Amino acid sequence: MAFSVQTLLDNLNDSGNELNMIVLDACRDNPFGWSRSGSRGLSVVGRAPAGSIIMYATSANSTAADGTGRNGLFTSQLLNNIKNQSLSIRDVFDKTGEDVLSVSGGKQHPELSLRFFGASSAYLGARPAPAVQPAPVAQQTPAPVLTVQPAPASAVPSGFVRINGGTFTMGDSASGQRRVSVSSFNVSRYEVTQKEYQEIMGVNPSNFKGDNLPVERVSWFDAVEYCNKRSRREGLTPAYTITGRTPTTEYPITFATVTWNRNADGYRLPTEAEWEYSCRAGTTTAYNTGSSISGNTGWYKANSGSSTKPVGQKPANAWGLHDMHGNVWEWCWDWYEAYPNTAQTDPTGAVSGVNRLMRGGSWFHSAENTASAARNSSNPNGRGSDNGFCLVRP
Ligand SMILES: [Ca+2]
Numbered sequence: 001m002a003f004s005v006q007t008l009l010d011n012l013n014d015s016g017n018e019l020n021m022i023v024l025d026a027c028r029d030n031p032f033g034w035s036r037s038g039s040r041g042l043s044v045v046g047r048a049p050a051g052s053i054i055m056y057a058t059s060a061n062s063t064a065a066d067g068t069g070r071n072g073l074f075t076s077q078l079l080n081n082i083k084n085q086s087l088s089i090r091d092v093f094d095k096t097g098e099d100v101l102s103v104s105g106g107k108q109h110p111e112l113s114l115r116f117f118g119a120s121s122a123y124l125g126a127r128p129a130p131a132v133q134p135a136p137v138a139q140q141t142p143a144p145v146l147t148v149q150p151a152p153a154s155a156v157p158s159g160f161v162r163i164n165g166g167t168f169t170m171g172d173s174a175s176g177q178r179r180v181s182v183s184s185f186n187v188s189r190y191e192v193t194q195k196e197y198q199e200i201m202g203v204n205p206s207n208f209k210g211d212n213l214p215v216e217r218v219s220w221f222d223a224v225e226y227c228n229k230r231s232r233r234e235g236l237t238p239a240y241t242i243t244g245r246t247p248t249t250e251y252p253i254t255f256a257t258v259t260w261n262r263n264a265d266g267y268r269l270p271t272e273a274e275w276e277y278s279c280r281a282g283t284t285t286a287y288n289t290g291s292s293i294s295g296n297t298g299w300y301k302a303n304s305g306s307s308t309k310p311v312g313q314k315p316a317n318a319w320g321l322h323d324m325h326g327n328v329w330e331w332c333w334d335w336y337e338a339y340p341n342t343a344q345t346d347p348t349g350a351v352s353g354v355n356r357l358m359r360g361g362s363w364f365h366s367a368e369n370t371a372s373a374a375r376n377s378s379n380p381n382g383r384g385s386d387n388g389f390c391l392v393r394p
Contacts, residue, residue, distance in 0.1 A: 025057040025074050055093050059109040073103060074110060088235055089122045101249070157393050160186040161320045163278055170276050171339055172286070172373035179343040180273050187270060187278050188391040190311035190322050191215075191330065192226070200230045201251075207385035212310040214328045214388040220356045220380035221253040223269060223331045223389040231266025239268035254381050260333065260348075270392045272332040272375075273347050275359045279325070279372045281318040286371045287325055288317040293367035298325030300370050304363035308385075325370040328388035329358035336377035355379055362386035 057074035077099040082092055097110040156162045165184040171177040191214035198204045205217040218226075228238035238261075245256035260268065270278065281288050289297045299309050304326070312322040334349025334357045349357065355377035361370030364386040368374065378387070 023055050023057070023075075023078065025072055025078075053089065053093065055096070055110060057108070057110055059111050073108065077103065090235075091233065094232070106249075156186055159189055160391075160393060161189055162186055163274075163319060166277070168277055168280060168282075169284060170273055170373070172371070175373060175375060176339045176341065178339060178341060180277070180347060181343075181345040182271075182273050182277050183346055185270075185274060186393040187274070187321065189316070189320060191328055191388050191390050192223075193311055197226060200226055200233060203251075205383065206308075208308045210310065213308050214311055214323070216308060216328050216385050216388045217383045218331075218388060219252060219254075219383045220331050220378070221256060221258075222383070224258055225251070225253060226389075227267040227269065227391065231264075236266035237261070237264040239264040239266045265394055267391050267393060269331055269333045269389060271346070271348050272334040272357045272359065273344075274392060275330065275332050275390075276372060278319065278321055279317065279360065281321070283318070283372070286373070288372060289325075293325075293370070297367075298323060298327065298361070298370050299363050300326040300361060300367045301363070301365055302367065306363070308363050324360055324372075326361050326365075327363060328360075328386055329362050329376055329384075330360050331387070331389040332357040332359055336375070358387065 055078075057072065074096070078092070078096045080099070101109060163185055165182050167179055167181040169177050170180040193212050194204050194206050194209070194215045195211040197206075197215040197218070201222070204215065205222070206213065206215050207217055224240050224242065228240050228242070231238045241259045241261065242253070242256045243259075245253050247254070279288060285291045287293055287297050293300070295303055296315055298314050309327055311327070314322060314325075316322050317324055332349075334347075335351075335353030336355040336357050337350040337353060356379075358376045358378060359374070361367075361374055361376075369376070378384070
């Protein structure tokens with residue numbers, strides 16, 4: 001039986017539903033070849049109404065695999081993911097696309113047309129209950145129940161510390177100093193751990209293994225991708241747009257153009273200025289514990305035993321942040337460049353460059369390299385066992 005998808009959409013549009021989801025599991029290599037002479041197969045629906053999600057099992061001009069069971073490959077994967085109530089609607093479709101692409105050996109590329117902008121924070125059925133407010137179970141309602149749970153904009157995310165904006169003297173006598181003002185932001189209390197990284201990325205590249213050790217051997221591209229994936233997982237707007245990437249679909253990314261959407265509410269790396277402001281926590285000395293290093297200041301070459309340490313073992317700085325001195329270097333957003341001499345507000349570094357900044361020193365480096373103003377940089381594709389990152393949320 002054939003019918004017009006557009007007619008269906010128009011009817012749904014008139015019905016006033018909050019969300020219409022349509023899944024088209026069909027080949028798109030011209031099922032109407034006898035009557036059409038133009039492009040092959042089902043075309044993209046032209047008038048998808050606001051509040052609709054349309055997923056095509058395969059991209060234009062290609063066929064959909066039949067699979068081995070009762071359902072085609074696409075439908076099988078979709079049904080698997082729909083059962084997972086921890087996935088948002090957006091995640092269900094994203095994961096189905098990734099699964100179909102993977103199982104088909106890269107031959108079948110599903111496409112997603114999204115005109116419902118709450119899909120990352122909406123769930124089919126009841127989401128697993130949050131601690132204090134169980135979600136209602138809607139077994140008798142035939143239509144999918146939307147559970148939209150946006151976080152209050154003013155809330156400090158779990159595991160983060162609110163940093164109030166201010167002005168400080170950035171740098172030291174070696175690198176030059178200038179007055180820098182930064183706006184308020186939230187920063188993670190610890191370096192990103194291997195457990196946190198594994199949960200989002202599905203891999204753990206670290207040399208020293210342990211759930212509560214900082215993740216290391218992560219490139220700058222890995223860190224950026226982690227930020228975006230975690231943002232999508234939690235219904236936030238990803239901070240970064242990644243284009244021109246190599247390889248085109250697989251991981252890890254070895255080259256890409258990355259732009260930062262400063263209005264996004266998702267996870268991101270600190271700027272170099274935000275990192276130093278956070279590390280100093282109001283201090284003006286070489287270390288946030290004073291003018292010389294002490295055993296309680298951080299993990300560096302002389303006290304680390306030649307490995308990373310679980311995050312948070314050394315005392316926090318005055319603003320509640322751990323491991324700002326040592327353990328692993330922390331990637332920052334900025335391209336490396338010599339400092340300008342003039343005062344700046346919310347600087348973001350050079351427009352382009354070769355290396356990205358790292359801050360804070362590591363288990364492998366001397367005490368001086370862990371100082372509040374010490375700088376290091378690496379190619380964004382570089383990865384070392386002394387090299388991790390922390391997170392910022394607006
Ligand atoms: Ca560190």
